[in-house]
Amino acid sequence: xxxxxxxxxxxxxxxxxxxxxxxGALRYIEDGVLVMAGGRIIDRGPAAEILPDLxxxxxxxxxxxxxxxxxxxxxxxxPQSRVIGAFGTQLMDWLERYTFPEESRLADPDVAAxxxxxxxxxLLANGTTTAAVYGTVHAAATDAFFEASRQANTRMIAxxxxxxxxxxxxxxxxAQGAYDSVKDLITRWHGNGRQMYVVTPxxxxxxxxxxxxxxxALIGEFPDxxxxxxxxxxxxxxxxxxxxxxxxxxxxxxxxxxxxMGPRALxxxxxxxxxxxxxxLAESGAAAVFCPTSNTFLGSGLFDRDRLAAGGVxxxxxxxxxxxxxxxxxETAGExxxxxxxxxxxLRPLDAFHMMTRGNAExxxxxxxxxxxxxxxxxxxxxxxxRATPAMAHRMTAVDGDLEQELFxxxxxGDDRSVAATYVAGERAVRPR
Ligand code: GUN
Ligand code: ZN
Numbered sequence: 208x209x210x211x212x213x214x215x216x217x218x219x220x221x222x223x224x225x226x227x228x229x230x231g232a233l234r235y236i237e238d239g240v241l242v243m244a245g246g247r248i249i250d251r252g253p254a255a256e257i258l259p260d261l262x263x264x265x266x267x268x269x270x271x272x273x274x275x276x277x278x279x280x281x282x283x284x285x286p287q288s289r290v291i292g293a294f295g296t297q298l299m300d301w302l303e304r305y306t307f308p309e310e311s312r313l314a315d316p317d318v319a320a321x322x323x324x325x326x327x328x329x330l331l332a333n334g335t336t337t338a339a340v341y342g343t344v345h346a347a348a349t350d351a352f353f354e355a356s357r358q359a360n361t362r363m364i365a366x367x368x369x370x371x372x373x374x375x376x377x378x379x380x381x382a383q384g385a386y387d388s389v390k391d392l393i394t395r396w397h398g399n400g401r402q403m404y405v406v407t408p409x410x411x412x413x414x415x416x417x418x419x420x421x422x423x424a425l426i427g428e429f430p431d432x433x434x435x436x437x438x439x440x441x442x443x444x445x446x447x448x449x450x451x452x453x454x455x456x457x458x459x460x461x462x463x464x465x466x467x468m469g470p471r472a473l474x475x476x477x478x479x480x481x482x483x484x485x486x487x488l489a490e491s492g493a494a495a496v497f498c499p500t501s502n503t504f505l506g507s508g509l510f511d512r513d514r515l516a517a518g519g520v521x522x523x524x525x526x527x528x529x530x531x532x533x534x535x536x537x538e539t540a541g542e543x544x545x546x547x548x549x550x551x552x553x554l555r556p557l558d559a560f561h562m563m564t565r566g567n568a569e570x571x572x573x574x575x576x577x578x579x580x581x582x583x584x585x586x587x588x589x590x591x592x593x594r595a596t597p598a599m600a601h602r603m604t605a606v607d608g609d610l611e612q613e614l615f616x617x618x619x620x621g622d623d624r625s626v627a628a629t630y631v632a633g634e635r636a637v638r639p640r
Contacts, residue, residue, distance in 0.1 A: 209634035211244035213261055215254055216269030216590065219610075220276055220580040221565040225557040226516075233557060234580075235610065240266070241274060243586035246360075246632035251580055267635070269590045272627050273613075275560070276578050277336025277587035278536040279567035280525050282435065282475040282496045284341040285326040285352055285365070286310045286319075287529025297506050298441035301530065307375050310343040310368075314377070319348035323355035331359070331636040333534045334589030334626040337568075337577055339435055339473055339525070340365040341407055344378050346388040353396045360400070360632045362577060362585065364433055366407035367392060371418045374409075382417035386425065393429050401585075401632070405433035405473075411448050411461045423466035433471045433571070436462065438495075439484070440476035441507045459484035468493050471572065475527065476501075477515070478508040489519035494570045498527035499542040505530050510543075513552045523570040524562040536563045537591075537621035544618065556614035586633035593617050595625040 218239030223232035240257040242250040242264070250257060258266075286309065293305040313319040330338060340363060342349035349367040356363040369385040370378060380388070389406060397404035408414045408422050426434055439445055439458045448458045455461045459480065462468050470492030477488070477495035488495055497510045515522055525531075526539050533539060540559040547554050568578025576585050593613045594600035599620050606612045617625055629636045 208245055209632070211242070211249075211264050212633060213243070213257070213264055213266045214241045214269060214274055214588065214590070214630070215239070215266055216272045216274040218251060218274050218580055219560075221561045222579070224566065225555075225561050230557065232561070239274070241580060241588065243588075243630070243633035246586055248580060248582055248584050248586050251582055267628070269627065271592075273591040273593070274580070275589050275591060276564040276580055276584070277589050277629065277631070278334050278563045279571070279578060280330070280335050280338040280536060281473055281494070281523035281567050281570060282498055282525035283338050283528050283531070285323060286313050286341075286343045286348065288322060288326055288329065290529035291532055293529075297443070298530070299443050299447070301505060306529070307378055311375070311378060313343040313348040314345055316347045316351055319343075319345065319351035320355065323352040327355050327359050327361060328638050329534050331361070331629045331631065332626065332638055333536065333623045334591070334629050335534065335536055336587035336589070336629065336631055337362045338364070339405055339433065339571075341409070341435070342367045344368050344370050344374075344380055346392060349392055353399075353402050356402055357400055359636070360634070362401040362403070362587065364403040364405045364571070366405040366435065368407050368409045369418055369422065370409050370413035371415050373413050382415060382421045385418060386421040389425055390428075393425070393432060397429065397432055403433065404429070405435045407434075408436050408467070410437040410444070411452065411458065412444065416465070419461070419465035419467065426467070426469070426471070431471075433473065434467055434469070435473040435475065436467070438462065438474040438477050439479045440502075441505065442479070445479060457481055457484050459487045463487050463491070473523065473570070475525070476507065476510075478502060478510055480515075485515060485518040485520060488515070492521065494521040494523050496523040496525050497543060498525045498531055499546045500532045500539055501527035501530035503542060503546065504532050509546050509550050511550060512547055512554075513550070521570050522562075523567050533622065535622045537618050537625060540618040541621075556611050556618060559618050560614055586630060588630040589626060590628040591617055591621070591625050592627045593621070593625065595621070595627070599625070
């Protein structure tokens with residue numbers, strides 16, 4: 208357990224959703240102190256109030272910088288760190304040409320362990336302290352991921368990808384085999400320290416009816432696990448789903464039919480939905496996860512945030528590395544803004560920073576643990592510098608102390624260079640050399 212430590216700087220978090228509560232949802236202390244002990248936030252407030260009680264406790268001085276809850280990424284693939292920026296294809300060809308061959312390498316547990324360590328270091332360098340993570344089909348590779356996360360003491364939500372058709376034979380499991388190995392992984396990892404399990408049928412195309420039914424059985428047996436998959440990302444994908452599930456009303460209906468839609472389910476992309484699919488997501492309490500850098504890079508389409516929000520669908524934000532092109536939730540928010548511009552919609556900086564922190568935590572039902580700087584919360588923290596590069600510092604000379612403009616500069620120009628420090632459960636994360 209790390210020694211007690213305090214952080215001094217500009218504390219910023221949210222107590223509600225600014226889309227509903229306006230700027231009253233924002234909690235900002237210009238000269239604040241956050242006190243961390245035992246992995247949790249034990250006190251917070253104006254420096255003038257907190258400092259006199261700290262005695263000899265070490266204080267990290269982040270004067271001028273913003274101290275926020277660590278970012279949360281709701282959809283990312285840890286085996287795809289070497290696939291980012293693969294040229295020239297859309298989803299189905301991209302999977303076949305680049306992604307499946309790369310994921311095959313993780314059959315070797317040593318490769319998986321090395322990939323997991325790189326991945327977690329990279330997330331932390333970008334200020335992301337929790338993510339919903341896809342593994343490969345190999346159970347040992349998901350073990351390797353949880354082991355790396357346990358060592359970093361990060362709160363991660365991860366699962367083995369389940370695939371029993373329409374994939375290379377060496378990347379396939381079976382309905383029963385996947386059920387058995389996922390059950391074993393859940394038993395060993397879900398709720399083990401900070402680790403949590405997410406049942407992960409890759410998408411409707413790569414699972415048989417039997418395997419989707421096995422997923423429902425698993426979430427029935429372990430109701431506090433999560434479910435994640437892909438939904439309605441790309442036109443060829445949607446046509447394929449229609450072909451192999453001719454009885455289904457639409458793509459979302461496949462997941463609904465097998466009992467996979469519920470309040471703990473995360474549906475990556477959710478771009479090309481018809482009205483009944485929007486209603487299905489809303490009624491079940493499932494979340495649509497917006498992955499903007501992936502959707503533009505793979506040419507998948509433009510997420511319709513306003514339509515889904517008006518339909519009552521919960522919405523999360525994510526990188527989707529390696530279809531996505533950046534680990535940075537700041538860059539992801541910047542790209543989300545641009546996607547919504549093309550839709551004649553907008554993303555205000557307060558809404559973006561809420562999504563990256565408390566909003567994504569609430570989507571997971573974990574708002575009592577992560578996503579805010581509330582006393583009692585887990586001490587996962589990111590420290591941001593809006594003047595990190597010459598171009599940003601120059602831009603900031605035109606931002607006259609306006610906090611929302613500063614946040615917008617961070618999401619449009621920021622990346623890992625703007626992350627001055629990341630703390631995991633109260634301890635500063637330092638990248639190994
Ligand atoms: N659909 C099924 N698998 C994947 C994947 O790995 N990345 C993306 N973006 N979409 C998928
Ligand atoms: Zn994905």
